[in-house]
Amino acid sequence: MKAIVAPVKNVIATQNAFDSLYNRSYGVPGIGLIHGPTGFGKTTSVAYLFNQVNGVLVRARANDTSSSLLGRIVSELGAQPMSRNARMVDYIIEQMSMYERPLFIDEADYLMGDIKLLESIRDLYDATEVPVVLIGMDQIAKRISSRKQFFNRISEWVEFRPADLDDVIVMADCMLAGGIRAEAELLEQLRQAACGEMRRITIGLAQIEKLARANDLDVVTLEHWGDQPFHGLRRQVA
Structure with a gap:
């Protein structure tokens, strides 16, 4: 990140x-x-x-x-x-x-x-x-x-108001490193899970980047992420 x-x-x-x-x-x-x-x-x-x-x-x-x-x-x-x-x-x-x-x-x-x-x-x-x-x-x-x-x-x-999807997209574009991108549908799920809180969105973006690096992904989709939480233990993509 x-x-x-x-x-x-x-x-x-x-x-x-x-x-x-x-x-x-x-x-x-x-x-x-x-x-x-x-x-x-x-x-x-x-x-x-x-x-x-x-x-x-x-x-x-x-x-x-x-x-x-x-x-x-x-x-x-x-x-x-x-x-x-x-x-x-x-x-x-x-x-x-x-x-x-x-x-x-x-x-x-x-x-x-x-x-x-x-x-x-x-x-x-x-x-x-x-x-x-x-x-x-x-x-x-x-x-x-x-x-x-x-x-x-x-x-x-x-x-200060909760982040909307445009905000989360801006955060992902600015903060995800190594050319990693996240699909808009996944970012909207993150926004909803974080209730628009910037701090929790930042944590979620770090986890998305971690999953991308662990599985050699350039773009992380909602399908890649599945139903795992953005906070807590996660599984790697098989």
């Missing part, structure tokens, strides 16, 4: 949303929210994007305080965490502004229960106006709507 991020619809929507944040008109707020169920590829898409734009990516945690979260951001910016929150905020603002480094926060659901955490992130955005992107689960959009001061600063919303 090739180590590549396939340009499926969710990935393209993420890129387009960030481009809109980065190139927004004067007065348009610059915070984005990416949300959806686990397994749909949010973290992978954002990791790919933040590497392209020299961003800063941190993951919120259940027991975070303002100090611990700010400290991890400082660490990602290449410095040692400081004893006072105000000093860390000043340092982060300076680095984000000077180098135009957007901030990405994964598992942002953990911010919703602590107004101090949200206010810390809002302070960073207000002082720099460099894009900030939050990544969370499917309920975060509803939860964040009650935080009006933060909610009003979000101009880009991306909801």
Whole structure:
């Protein structure tokens, strides 16, 4: 399998949303929210994007305080965490502004229960106006709507949706190595078995490639695959 991020619809929507944040008109707020169920590829898409734009990516945690979260951001910016929150905020603002480094926060659901955490992130955005992107689960959009001061600063919303057949075909074309191809009917069966989850589709594609290599197949069909599962033990083609 090739180590590549396939340009499926969710990935393209993420890129387009960030481009809109980065190139927004004067007065348009610059915070984005990416949300959806686990397994749909949010973290992978954002990791790919933040590497392209020299961003800063941190993951919120259940027991975070303002100090611990700010400290991890400082660490990602290449410095040692400081004893006072105000000093860390000043340092982060300076680095984000000077180098135009957007901030990405994964598992942002953990911010919703602590107004101090949200206010810390809002302070960073207000002082720099460099894009900030939050990544969370499917309920975060509803939860964040009650935080009006933060909610009003979000101009880009991306909801990650289950992969359709076109997405799975794109993934297979990009990720299967050695010229191996998979028949569309087999890919549709994989999509249905995975309920459109990118993570499970990736695992299934790896198993399809494994079967192809074990049996010297250039094209894997539904007949080759049979009724075996895409996860768990499999048999080889006789």
